[in-house]
Amino acid sequence: MNFEHTDKVKELLARLERFMDKYIYPNEKTYDDQMKAFREAGNPWQVPQILEDLKPKAQEEGLWNLFLPESERGGGLSNLEYSSACEIMGRVGWASEVFNCSAPDTGNMEVLERYGNERHKKEYLEPLLQGKIRSAFLMTEPDVASSDATNIATRIERDGDEYVINGRKWWSSGVGDPRCKIAIVMGKTDPKADTYRQQSQILMPLDAKGVKIVRMLPVFGYDDAPHGHAEVILENVRVPAENLLLGEGRGFEISQGRLGPGRIHHCMRTIGVAERALEKMCQRLLSREAFGKKIADHSVWEQRVAEARTEIEMCRLLTLKAAYMMDTVGNKVARTEIAMIKVAAPRMALKVIDDAIQAHGGGGVTTDFGLAKMYSGIRTLRLADGPDEVHNRTIARLEFKKHMNKVRAAAE
Template identity: 55%
Template sequence: MFGLSERSQQYLSRVQAFMKEHVYPLEAEILAEVTQTHGHGNWREWQVPEQIEALKAKAHEAGLWNLFLPDADLAAGLSTSEYAPLAEEMGRSIIAPEIFNCNAPDTGNMEVLYHFGTEAQKDTWLKPLLRGEIRSVFGMTEPQVASSDATNMETRIVADGDEVVITGRKWWSTGLGHPNAKVAIVMGLTDPDADRHQRHSMVLVPLDAPGVTIERMLSVFGDYDAPYGHGEVSFDNVRVPKSNVIGKLGAGFAIAQGRLGPGRIHHCMRALGAAERSLELMITRGMSRVAFGQPLLKLGDNGTRVAKHRMAIDQARLYTMYTANVIDSAGVRAAASEIAGIKAVVPTVLQNVVDDAMQIHGGGGLSHDYILTGFYAMARALRLADGPDEVHQATVLRQELKKYRQDKS
């Protein structure tokens, strides 16, 4: 692959071999089990399939564990651009990221604790997360406000002596239904009178703390994404020690910028892995099925669509890899335009190729007999979960216009 270091290429080959030998052969069985036994919103009954736990142990033993973390002692020490192709390979299967302990939102939460957490916070939460013993949640989006503008958050995080008090409601909190979810990083409003990007804080909230209530799981197109779930949770005067604040009060947005940079590369590369798998399924189906005396790919403009998807995926990958290199060389702030750009481009590329792959599969493409419905839900959700397309486009425009103002000054 273009631009990969020798170390990245070696890890990629190992991940590909692991996927081929261990993940793909069990994928259909695991997904069928989850659909049949967990296809409802009662998250209290959700369990992680035994096969997943066994595969996690194998991945750990194989040294394919926590590859996202840029630390040579705790992980492989890969840079953002070195890890990116590994994320793409994992994205080819819905079940793969957890198997390698590289699934959202845990990777982002672990990065927050790694970069901004105290030693006590790392001992209590980061180390168990790195071992894969627990899962975590990130609470940012709220049902009462337009979350496309994150400064609208109304959940309060207020200091009270040696404690902070959390009051409010979050939804679309990914991973909330997982049976091993133990802690949430919650972002909320601390000082309404401060600068708009210094008003908010992040705090670690154990999910068993008094006042924390998981209200429900939310479905995407009728699918609850068990055993992870995207849920709604309320905080009713929840008290935690002030030592649970990450960084300091008012530093929430600064921390979020660090969290959301590399994490967006991970999301986009996983989406590109799903796009590659979808294109493969589309081609295989289109060449093997015959209608009106011809393979499906020779009917209408199906063949042209394949070519267009090939070009779009390759372009999106180059855009994402370029963004990863900017992050590695100049930091997240320098990549503001590129990060926004890939968040707008990549999910749409995935959505388009999955839509055509579903069309080629006919009625089967709408069912859980194929992985396409999961990929489609992923694509459509990403166009909102990482912020709506329109916000990203506005960011790209703002960054672009800055260049002209600087040229004239």
């Protein structure tokens, strides 16, 4: 198992880090100030100009569309290579968009590349790759336990040359962005089919008649503008029949192709967040005194910092292993590793961020240091792309399967 990058990838990652140092970190306050101005004017659902100013610079540097490993349209990076880029971008919440590498667009573009027809690619994939529009993925529903995706109840019914969509979705991330033009919707085309052949996925323009945004959902009080997470009603929404992806009953097949890489990307971005939180924690501890000495010199903080470094390294290695296996033996064989890191990385990051908040005292729970926002964002990842319980169920069942033959043999 080799995690060593090629010289070409090392050079790209070095350029990415230099770009972050030169353009991203110095503009964090600019981004915050522009969003603050939008809020004070009464409409935070606008795109900060700093994002648009930095995108051409990223393109000029060749730091654009770094994903899509098996496509000439993408950056040509493997899952392992792209994971390292994700960690670097993940250190600042909005940085990924500067490089056109933010969710859910990356996952949606992968779906369009693999399963879309030529019209889909021209009308939606190309503008997404150019950063001209954004997209959403509508799966989760408020009226069913969506952790079991077979429960998804939204109907997608054929009517001549069209499909008619009816349902209610929520946590539809990205819908708040004024540039969001297209969504991939998951729903049932045949409730009587075998359990995993009932669901399909279909492309739905956000401006289609019958699409109603009910509200934007806050996360611990944060609206996550201009991205946002919407509750959406779909009432007799008609789209062309050719907008159905891959065919009726193929929804789970598409999801498995989409979610494996997406989970790894989330995990590496999460490690980037944890690294940033640890950095803030150490700087705070080294710059403040309590009870006659630097706070860093109190043994309790030595313990917490040491644990943070250890846990971050462990999670990084497990993520890299999962990505390496995805590249070499495929997503299905890497199921256990993908599930394990999807559980471990957010839990680790939440602990590191919590300790960083504690190190900052009362300031840690304000908006001054960005730690409360970090915590709210990472906490959602224990639910997004499958809750911990579902992934732990997968891990346990695969583990039991390894030992079942021995148990049967002993019983006989």
